[in-house]
Amino acid sequence: xxxxxxxxxxxxxxxxxxxxxxxxxxxxxxxxxxxxxxxxxxxxxxxxxxxxxxxxxxxxxxxxxxxxxxxxxxxxxxxxxxxxxxxxxxxxxxxxxxxxxxxxxxxxxxxxxxxxxxxxxxxxxxxxxxxxxxxxxxxxxxxxxxxxxxxxxxxxxxxxxxxxxxxxxxxxxxxxxxxxxxxxxxxxxxxxxxxxxxxxxxxxxxxxxxxxxxxxxxxxxxxxxxxxxxxxxxxxxxxxxxxxxxxxxxxxxxxxxxxxxxxxxxxxxxxxxxxxxxxxxxxxxxxxxxxxxxxxxxxxxxxxxxxxxxxxxxxxxxxxxxxxxxxxxxxxxxxxxxxxxxxxxxxxxxxxxxxxxxxxxxxxxxxxxxxxxxxxxxxxxxxxxxxxxxxxxxxxxxxxxxxxxxxxxxxxxxxxxxxxxxxxxxxxxxxxxxxxxxxxxxxxxxxxxxxxxxxxxxxxxxxxxxxxxxxxxxxxxxxxx
Ligand code: NAD
Numbered sequence: 001x002x003x004x005x006x007x008x009x010x011x012x013x014x015x016x017x018x019x020x021x022x023x024x025x026x027x028x029x030x031x032x033x034x035x036x037x038x039x040x041x042x043x044x045x046x047x048x049x050x051x052x053x054x055x056x057x058x059x060x061x062x063x064x065x066x067x068x069x070x071x072x073x074x075x076x077x078x079x080x081x082x083x084x085x086x087x088x089x090x091x092x093x094x095x096x097x098x099x100x101x102x103x104x105x106x107x108x109x110x111x112x113x114x115x116x117x118x119x120x121x122x123x124x125x126x127x128x129x130x131x132x133x134x135x136x137x138x139x140x141x142x143x144x145x146x147x148x149x150x151x152x153x154x155x156x157x158x159x160x161x162x163x164x165x166x167x168x169x170x171x172x173x174x175x176x177x178x179x180x181x182x183x184x185x186x187x188x189x190x191x192x193x194x195x196x197x198x199x200x201x202x203x204x205x206x207x208x209x210x211x212x213x214x215x216x217x218x219x220x221x222x223x224x225x226x227x228x229x230x231x232x233x234x235x236x237x238x239x240x241x242x243x244x245x246x247x248x249x250x251x252x253x254x255x256x257x258x259x260x261x262x263x264x265x266x267x268x269x270x271x272x273x274x275x276x277x278x279x280x281x282x283x284x285x286x287x288x289x290x291x292x293x294x295x296x297x298x299x300x301x302x303x304x305x306x307x308x309x310x311x312x313x314x315x316x317x318x319x320x321x322x323x324x325x326x327x328x329x330x331x332x333x334x335x336x337x338x339x340x341x342x343x344x345x346x347x348x349x350x351x352x353x354x355x356x357x358x359x360x361x362x363x364x365x366x367x368x369x370x371x372x373x374x375x376x377x378x379x380x381x382x383x384x385x386x387x388x389x390x391x392x393x394x395x396x397x398x399x400x401x402x403x404x405x406x407x408x409x410x411x412x413x414x415x416x417x418x419x420x421x422x423x424x425x426x427x428x429x430x431x432x433x434x435x436x437x438x439x440x441x442x443x444x445x446x447x448x449x450x451x452x453x454x455x456x457x458x459x460x461x462x463x464x465x466x467x468x469x470x471x472x473x474x475x476x477x478x479x480x481x
Contacts, residue, residue: 001031001032001033001034002032002033002034003020003033003034004023004033004034004035004036004180004181004184004204005036005184005187006036006038006042006046006201006202006203006204007184007187007190007191007200007201007202008042008045008046008049008201008202008203009045009046009049009052009197009198009201010049010191010195010196010197010198011197012187012188012191014036015036015037015038015039015042015204015205016039016041016042016045017037017039017041019036019037020034020035020036020037021034021035021036021037021177021205021206022034023035023090023177023180023181024327024328025089025090025092026091026092026323026324026325026326026327026364026365027088027089027092027314027315027316027323027324027360027361027364027365027366028360028361028362028363028364029328029362029363029364029365030363032089033181035177035180035184035204035205036203036204036205037205037206037209038203038204038205038209038210039205039209039210039213040209040213042203042205042210042213043172043203043210043213043214043217044213044217046172046201046203047143047172047201047217047219047220049197049198049201050143050170050171050172050198050199050201051142051143051170051198051219052198053170053196053197053198053199054140054142054143054169054170056196057165057168057169057170057196057199058139058140058168058169058170059168060196062117062118063118065114065117065165065166065168066114066115066117066118066166067114068193068194068195069110069111069113069114069162069165069166070110070111070114070115071193071194072110072186072189072190072193072195073107073108073109073110073111073114074107075189075192075193076103076106076107076110076186076189077104077107079185079189080099080103080104080107081099082185083098083103083106083154083182083185084098084099084102084103085098086181086182086185087102087103087153087154087179087181087182088315088316088323089181089315090153090178090179090180090181090182091150091151091153091178091179091326092279092315092323092324092325092326092364092365093278093279093315093323094315094317094318094320094321094322094323095315095316095318096318097277097278097323101155102152102153102154102155103154103155103182105152105155105445106154106155106157106158106182108447109155109158109159109162109447110158110162112162112447113162113163113165113166113467113468114162114166116163116166116448116464116465116468117166117167117468120138120167120465120468122135122136122137122138122474123135123136124136130480131480131481132478132479132480132481133478133479133481134476134477134478134479135476135477135479136474136475136476136477137474137475137477138167138468138469138472138473138474138475139168139472139473139475140167140168140169140471140472140473141167141169141221141222141245141471141472141473142169142170142219142221143169143170143171143172143219143220143221144164144169144170144171144172144220144221144222144223144224144471145171145172145173145174145214145215145217145220145222145223145224146160146161146164146171146172146173146174146223146224146225147173147174147207147211147214147215147223147224147225147226147227147235148160148173148174148175148176148225148226148227149176149226149227149228150176150178150179150326150327151278151281151282151283151326151387152278152282153175153176153179153180153181153182153183154182154183154186156226157173157175157182157183157186158186159226159462159467160173160224160226160462160467161173161200163462163467163468163470163471164224164471165195165199165200166468166471167468167471167472168472169222169471170198170199170200170201171199171200171201172201172203172214172217172220173200173201173202173203174202174203174204174205174210174211174214175202175204176227177204177205177206177207178326178327179326180204183202183204184202184204186202187200187202207231212234212238215235215238215239216238216242218242220244221244221245222244222245222246222247222470222471223235223239223244223245223246223247224247224462224470224471225246225247225248225249226248226249226250226283227249227250228250228251228385229250229251229385229410229411229456229457232248232250232458235248236248236459245470246459246460247452247458247459247460247461247462247470248458248459248460249283249451249452249453249457249458249462250411250413250453250456250457250458251283251385251387251411251413251456251457252283252284252285252287252385252411252412252413252414252453252457253287253288253382253383253384253385253409253410253411254284254285254286254287254288254411254413254414254415254416254434255286255288255289255290255405255406255415255416255432256271256274256275256286256288256289256290256391256415256416257289257290257402257406257415257416257417257418257428258271258289258290258291258292258295258299258418259292259417259418259419259421259424260292260293260294260295261419261420261421261424262295262418262419262420262440263418263420263440264295264298264299264302266418266440267299267418268299268302268303268306270416270418270440270441270442271286271289271303271418272303272306272307272310273442273443274286274416274442275287275289275307275369275371275389275391276307276310276321276322276369276389276391277443279322279323279324279325279326279367279388279389280369280386280387280388280389280390280391281325281326281387281388282443283387283413283414284413284414284436284442284443286391286414286415286416286442287385287386287390287391287392288377288382288391288392288394288405288406288409289391289392289393289394290394290395290396290402290405290406291393291394291395291396292395292396292397292398292402293395293396293397296395300349300373300393303371303393304349304350304371307350307351307369307371308350310322310369312355312357312366312367312368312369313357313361313366314357314359314360314361322366322369322389323366324361324364324365324366325365325366325367325388325389326365327365328365330365330387330388331354331365331367331388333386333388334367334386334387334388334389334390335354335367337381337384337386337388337390338352338370338372338390340380340381341372341375341381341390341392344375344376344379344380344381345374345375345376345379346372346373346374346375346381346392347372347373347374348370348371348372349371349372349373349393350368350369350370350371351367351368351369351370351371351389351390352368352370352372353367353368354366354367354368355367355368367388367389368389369389370389370390370391371391371392371393372390372391372392372393373392373393373394375392375394377394377405377408378408382394382409383408383409383410385411399424399427399428402428403428403431403432406432406433407431407432407433409455410455410456411453411455411456411457412433412434412435412453412454412455412456412457413434413435413436413452413453413457413458414434414435414436414437414438414453415429415432415434415436415437415438416437416438416439416441416442417429417432417437417438417439417440418439418440419439419440420440425439425440433454433455434453434454434457435450435451435452435453435454435457435458435461436451436452436453447463447464448463448464448465449463449464450462450463450464450466451463451466452466
């Protein structure tokens with residue numbers, strides 16, 4: 001059985017106490033590899049390596065850092081097939097999805113930040129009346145921690161690591177213990193690309209051991225975290241009293257809003273992705289669909305039919321629109337929410353059951369895409385994050401009615417609006433409580449734009465220069481002449 005290794009001080013090594021955790025393939029329900037169950041002492045080793053590497057990495061020059069990150073980006077592209085397959089085995093997503101989205105975007109993240117750092121300028125402020133000039137330098141923080149979730153494993157991992165490294169920091173990173181494989185493959189690519197030892201250290205393991213050791217380590221000066229809101233809260237409670245810089249990208253319960261005047265065909269096909277892409281396990285998926293009363297019945301009928309026909313199957317098959325959910329505990333959690341929805345008075349319009357897709361996937365974690373109608377907008381099913389292929393469908397009267405329901409949740413990550421009325425698009429986008437709003441599209445990403453949520457969906461922004469700002473410390477120098 002394949003054993004994943006930690007990547008510390010430029011080498012692939014076993015965890016110090018030599019203990020491992022089983023890693024399951026969600027499509028088959030079988031253990032297929034093992035990952036280090038790293039502890040505090042492994043994190044300590046990684047921090048020592050990072051500290052030792054920081055001096056040289058932070059001063060080697062932007063061009064050199066950029067060169068190495070570009071090399072990593074192109075090696076990811078060259079190894080697309082191997083990475084996409086590994087991501088699919090680990091996560092349960094269709095291979096075609098990892099090939100088209102996850103891995104190319106991970107490669108783009110390295111490319112983007114390798115070049116963004118060359119254009120990252122600092123500010124100066126001239127005080128004409130007193131003849132003084134302020135200039136503000138931005139320097140890397142030092143050793144930083146990056147912790148990521150399982151839904152878009154390499155994509156989100158690289159979204160943190162790339163800007164941290166580009167800015168000149170040394171990194172202790174932990175991927176999710178549920179999907180460690182592509183970050184392990186990335187460590188091999190970093191060696192091949194000539195990344196100096198200790199600059200990036202990847203420590204595998206559980207949140208309560210390896211993760212919390214990274215967060216609590218006094219030498220780790222900033223934490224960039226993506227994951228659940230509860231975990232974010234626990235991390236903040238440790239990191240905030242230590243005055244660490246914190247970026248928290250957390251949960252969501254996003255509204256997908258369809259007005260009477262929407263382009264129906266576009267709203268239908270985009271809503272299929274918005275609701276069920278990656279088995280509904282994208283933080284930006286819309287899990288609460290609001291449809292205006294005038295088109296509600298027509299939309300419902302057509303959408304339910306479309307989803308009914310959606311093929312759930314072996315992630316290796318190119319005609320499988322949806323693959324497996326990420327783990328047994330996760331599918332059980334999602335099923336509990338379907339039971340809760342029924343208790344709360346909801347009607348299942350389609351789905352609601354597991355699927356045996358047969359063959360090698362007999363024991364896999366497959367669930368039919370599920371649409372539920374008839375729930376109060378304040379009930380738990382409509383308020384809590386499910387993070388699976390389950391959406392609710394709710395009619396609304398007008399903008400006022402819609403905004404009351406859409407903004408009723410504790411989260412505020414993303415929203416989608418379908419309308420052909422430009423004034424309405426602006427009005428609603430302006431009043432929706434979310435960090436990201438898409439109108440007549442979804443998941444269209446310009447890497448320069450700020451990414452993140454409001455309310456309990458997080459603190460801070462990733463993306464573009466926001467990420468480079470997060471991973472640097474400012475100093476203002478005022479000179480009078
Ligand atoms: P999770 O919070 O359980 O775990 C995320 C990471 O944190 C994992 O690597 C885990 O090992 C680690 N971790 C767990 N406990 C920790 C602790 N006490 N200290 C340090 N690290 C710890 O989340 P998950 O189940 O992997 O991912 C799903 C969640 O992620 C959903 O809530 C989803 O909305 C959210 N998410 C948010 C975004 C975003 O950009 N806002 C993107 C993707 C996923």
